[in-house]
Amino acid sequence: MTKSLSDIQTELLGTFFEEASEGLQQLEAGLLALEQAKTADPDTINDVFRAAHSIKGGAGSFGLAEVCALGHAMESMLEDFRSQRVAPNRESLAALLEGVDWLRNALDARLAGSSLPISDIDGFCRQLEILRGSAGDAPPPAVPPAAEAPQGGAFIVDFVPLPRILETGNEPVRLVRELARLGTATVTTDVSRLPPLADIDPTLCYLGWHVEVEGSDVSRKAIEEVFSWVDTDADVRIAAKTVGNEPVVLDAHAATAAGPAPTHEPKPPPAAALANDARAEGAIGSIRVGVDKIDLLMNMVGELVITQSMLGVIDDESRLDSRRVEQLREGLGLLARNTRSLQESVMRLRSVPISIVFSRFPRLVHDLGQQLGKQVELKVLGQTTEIDKTVVEKLGDPLVHLVRNSLDHGLETPELRRAAGKPEVGVIQISAYHHGGDVVVEVRDDGRGINRERVVQRARQLGLLGPNEAVPEDPIRDFIFAPGFSTAAAVTDVSGRGVGMDVVRRNIRALGGDVFVETTVGKGTCISMRLPLTLAIIDGQIIRVGQHAYVVPLLSIIESVQVEPKRVSKFQGKRELYRLRDKLIPMIELGQVLGLHSWQHSEESLMMIVEADNAPVGLLVDELLAQQQVVVKSLETNYDRVPGLSGATILGDGSVAFILDTTAIGRLVRGVPGNGAHAA
């Protein structure tokens, strides 16, 4: 299969756009950092310069002239910072941030198949020039310089390399060949300096060449081009051939033998380069892999885990002799270890740090805060929290909406904050962390909170609550996600009329997760999105309830105890509580919760104490079976979400076992459907 080079170039264009997009993020992040810092950090300036330089270089190589011009203009200004000719100031940084937007738009235009008009770009570039206070550099050659029109001519070239020329990697014979290729040539080799065979040092060059070349493509420039790399390693004389065959020596490039002989001791790398090396110690090369390949790999690993557990079952039941059983056990143990490490590696492949989603927020909050006249500080926690790549993409929009909401409706203006005795600068915190098989992403602000009364009022207005109907226990939780619900007096164009929250919840639920609200009037609001880690091979404890087996994620289990009847007490007549050391733990009839209505716990029942919203509950089960890794299969693939279950798995014997979501079970039983607006 042969592809034309232009085909390859088109393919690589896609890669370039990806790289440029990443580069732009780095550029933007660096510029924002410079804006906020008191003193300009040289490393940041360097990073920002390099990002602009790379985009410019790439754009040039791919023929995107206007992008290249933009990159060049920004690079020039950044070079001023880098060389410390000028220090970055508010105005220049704002202009550069605008440049980032220009670059984004220019790249987007190209992606869409068109391109921003160069006149617009020139306009902006000129602004940058004015800011720089310079007359403006000559625009970079966005396309390779046009080949020089052949002049034609005849020249005599005398080429005498210095003996050590071979050490530079240059091969004089090839240079002569290139020279001869320019036109028709006659070459004479000067071997006068060749020592006797026994004395020849093969690393040195003893030859010289006398070449007469002429042709329509032969010009002084072309000849100089041929020898451009070796002008300090060779004696090159170029003379135009006249009619009288008298070489007129016009130019002579001679390496001054007396001059400083460039040696091959490289200059000690400057300190900065060394520092760079040290910084890069952790950096490893990387490759891009399509997500579909990872999916395939994930499936295969999943099947491998199931197979391995099936083999484990055979081991239990086999009647092989003891030696063979030992061998089998050993083999299975090895298989288990290998499978485990394979699984861990593959899972890491598809997980990406959530910083990918979080990265747009510094700029967003910065711009939005200015637009709304609010002072805000953005805190970001848990950037390294890993999350499945497919989930990451769908998380972005909901998160943007929540942050906008916080900024627009949650945070008060500086005056109001001052009046309320709060610091003028409001804080928005986005954080991500793992919690028992889920990823939790929170948006927290220290703004005005959500007013319960206003929510009730609005609910009545919208007809969600009848005029005589009693107010439910948690109206905020119940109503805030209704479509069209917004208690904001004025609709700003920023976040729109409350259309967001219902869409946010729908989107998150589509991912198998949910959204919860916690708020205190005057103090602030916290919206948390809980998403199941869709990639799951988890460690599970298999339990038996009645005739069926279920799986409880090991991470959720605190401990298991034998039920001692004297420790059981009834609360308000119906709930049973268990006194375990200093805690009172609600007991849950798991069989009932799971729809096994005829099930009752017996004297032999065990109580498994599990995590549920940081408040442990005790699940009553019949028996603890094996602990093993299980592959989480989603129930939603072919069925639907089932409250209380986080998925299903296939056990070693081929039967299906449900995986319990202990947090949801805790909530179900507490009569808190969905979110837990409980006292922390």
Add this chain to the structure above:
Amino acid sequence: MSDLPEVPSPAHEPEKKPSAQLLTFFLDGQEYGVDILRVQEIRGWSAPMPIPGAPPYIKGVINIRGDVVPIADLRERLCLPPFEYGATTAVVVLRVRYKNRDRIMGVVVDAMSDVTTVPGEALKAPPTFYDSSESLAKEIATLDDKMITILDVDCVFGDQAA
């Protein structure tokens, strides 16, 4: 396999209705059919794992080569009297489109019948007095000696608890 001869159509008649290829089975003495292209496989009955909170006609899920597949009792779904599962009980595994997604689901039937091609002219809209399975019956096929109720597989799993 009964391949009925196709009736030749005169040139001026409107386009012939396409024939339907069906997998047919029995429920409570009646014959039903589904589009053969939607059938993934036919299995024997094995006890499914009951799903908490599921509608009563959904008996649970089973493992089909690593996939977790829900099983519905079609008699119950069609409000037919219950019947004890026996030697002929089979599970028809279908490719179903529900809530904008393609899924695999299985239905329990009394016994399998045949694979049949029904000519277009034999297909009619269901009569209105079939009220219990109205939403499920797509068409009725009338052949010389019998009637086959053709079910819309995408409706079998309707009205689940969301």
Add this chain to the structure above:
Amino acid sequence: MAKIMTVDDSNSLRKLVASALQAAGHNVSEADCGQTALSVAQTTSFDLVISDLNMPGMDGLTLVSQLRKLPAYRSTPILILTTEMDPAKKQAAKAAGATGWLVKPFDPAQLLATIRKVLD
């Protein structure tokens, strides 16, 4: 048909160079950073190394001077890719031990013509 290693942290540009060379029948290996290139060079010999100048971590010139320290690479042709070539840069490149340079942007034809100076 030569064995060539291209080094550039920009995937698109590196592959642009690599594909042009491969189309001309050469055997091309790629490294996306100087450190990797140096490690590879310690166990593999190439007929030509082409490296970008501006890379994070180990930059092009450092890579060149490190390569020159390896006995197998004392006189291997090493070219650097750069966006400008003023005399100071020329001097620095030669001092580090580079054989020559290529000014970006260049098209594949220019690339192939240039490497003829050091390869057959």
